[in-house]
Amino acid sequence: MDFADKRAVVTGAASGIGRAIAAELAARGARVLLADIDSVRLEEAVAAIGAGASWQLCDVSDHAQVEALAATASERLGGCDFAFANAGVITSGRMTRMSPTEVDWILGVNVRGTWSTATVFARMMQDQTEGGHIVLTGSEHSLGLQHAGAAIYTASKHAVLGLAEVLRAEAPENLSVSLFCPGLVGTALGSGPRPEGLAASPPQSEAGRMIQARGMSAEEAARRALDGVAAGEFYIVTHPHSLRAAEQRFHEIEGAFARQAPWFEGAEKVGRQFGDGRSHRRAQKPPELEETNRAIHPSGPHRPDRFAVVPGLHELRRCRAAATPGSCLKRTAARSSAPRWNPGSTSSTRPTNMPAARPRRLPGGH
Numbered sequence: 103m104d105f106a107d108k109r110a111v112v113t114g115a116a117s118g119i120g121r122a123i124a125a126e127l128a129a130r131g132a133r134v135l136l137a138d139i140d141s142v143r144l145e146e147a148v149a150a151i152g153a154g155a156s157w158q159l160c161d162v163s164d165h166a167q168v169e170a171l172a173a174t175a176s177e178r179l180g181g182c183d184f185a186f187a188n189a190g191v192i193t194s195g196r197m198t199r200m201s202p203t204e205v206d207w208i209l210g211v212n213v214r215g216t217w218s219t220a221t222v223f224a225r226m227m228q229d230q231t232e233g234g235h236i237v238l239t240g241s242e243h244s245l246g247l248q249h250a251g252a253a254i255y256t257a258s259k260h261a262v263l264g265l266a267e268v269l270r271a272e273a274p275e276n277l278s279v280s281l282f283c284p285g286l287v288g289t290a291l292g293s294g295p296r297p298e299g300l301a302a303s304p305p306q307s308e309a310g311r312m313i314q315a316r317g318m319s320a321e322e323a324a325r326r327a328l329d330g331v332a333a334g335e336f337y338i339v340t341h342p343h344s345l346r347a348a349e350q351r352f353h354e355i356e357g358a359f360a361r362q363a364p365w366f367e368g369a370e371k372v373g374r375q376f377g378d379g380r381s382h383r384r385a386q387k388p389p390e391l392e393e394t395n396r397a398i399h400p401s402g403p404h405r406p407d408r409f410a411v412v413p414g415l416h417e418l419r420r421c422r423a424a425a426t427p428g429s430c431l432k433r434t435a436a437r438s439s440a441p442r443w444n445p446g447s448t449s450s451t452r453p454t455n456m457p458a459a460r461p462r463r464l465p466g467g468h
């Protein structure tokens with residue numbers, strides 16, 4: 103996949119990573135529409151990029167403005183091959199000291215804005231014969247690294263992970279999806295304007311400035327983002343240490359399962375009763391990813407659409423082998439006799455504000 107003569111839209115493109123992605127796209131031959139809430143810096147960015155770049159004001163937390171952005175892409179570029187849902191904001195402070203206004207702002211831009219951008223452009227791309235590619239900017243905080251002092255930001259980036267995964271699962275053949283998860287990048291994130299009613303962000307401390315300065319350059323991050331897209335990667339990552347955080351989280355989850363709900367023969371069938379019965383789509387599994395999975399788990403069953411990419415699964419398999427099926431099944435039976443809401447049931451214990459469930463045929467025989 104290359105970018106020559108392609109049409110691209112980038113949100114949050116007036117500065118930092120978004121601006122660098124727009125410049126890199128143009129350098130690789132694409133025509134780019136830059137979107138942001140900062141018209142002065144948008145104009146500067148477009149002037150610096152030169153031919154093939156244009157801009158439009160767009161607050162991604164306003165769905166109507168994102169729809170207007172898509173209409174502009176249709177008019178000016180004749181469609182859109184790559185949409186980068188990149189706009190994002192952060193605010194620092196302990197979770198217990200956040201105000202509801204701050205929470206709404208961060209979730210409005212980082213989650214709702216990312217959802218709007220991905221949704222509006224996915225619809226447009228689905229109707230194009232050539233399809234398209236959506237890139238959502240998550241973070242290493244999407245993968246397991248907790249940002250102490252930025253709980254809502256961390257939560258928002260987990261939500262972006264969820265959006266990307268589900269969009270990929272639901273996408274038709276002509277739509278592909280990537281999740282860009284950079285580590286620290288030297289940008290002005292956190293020092294931009296804040297909505298009316300919110301106190302100005304405190305000036306960055308010397309320590310904070312030094313940390314930010316140690317980040318990867320926005321230009322390097324942008325190159326990696328585009329290389330990842332060109333290679334058909336879903337997870338596009340930049341900093342090796344982020345993997346340690348993901349592993350640490352997985353090992354903790356793995357330990358919890360080993361102690362409380364160890365694997366037993368047939369567990370998968372029981373588990374499916376609580377899902378929708380359909381296996382995950384196997385879309386977008388580039389051959390190189392399959393190779394990576396085989397390298398990590400050479401002897402295990404090859405299940406790239408489930409857990410196989412997560413290092414440490416062998417522990418779970420060991421625990422499955424050691425588990426005594428009888429005890430687990432007895433526990434499952436005891437639990438299932440307790441009255442509780444089952445998403446597949448039509449009983450009156452279903453929450454009253456939800457539509458009645460349609461009767462479903464459960465896979466696996468019972």
Ligand SMILES: NC(=O)c1ccc[n+]([C@@H]2O[C@H](COP(=O)([O-])OP(=O)(O)OC[C@H]3O[C@@H](n4cnc5c(N)ncnc54)[C@H](O)[C@@H]3O)[C@@H](O)[C@H]2O)c1
Binds near residue numbers: 113
């Ligand atoms: N800098 C990092 O270390 C880092 C690491 C991981 C992920 N990220 C993510 O990368 C993305 C870009 O951040 P950055 O580091 O380049 O910061 P940045 O502040 O330089 O760029 C963010 C841009 O988004 C724009 N923006 C803010 N609210 C908007 C809105 N409502 N609608 C449209 N645009 C809006 C800002 O004006 C700004 O130009 C963000 O999603 C951020 O969470 C950054």
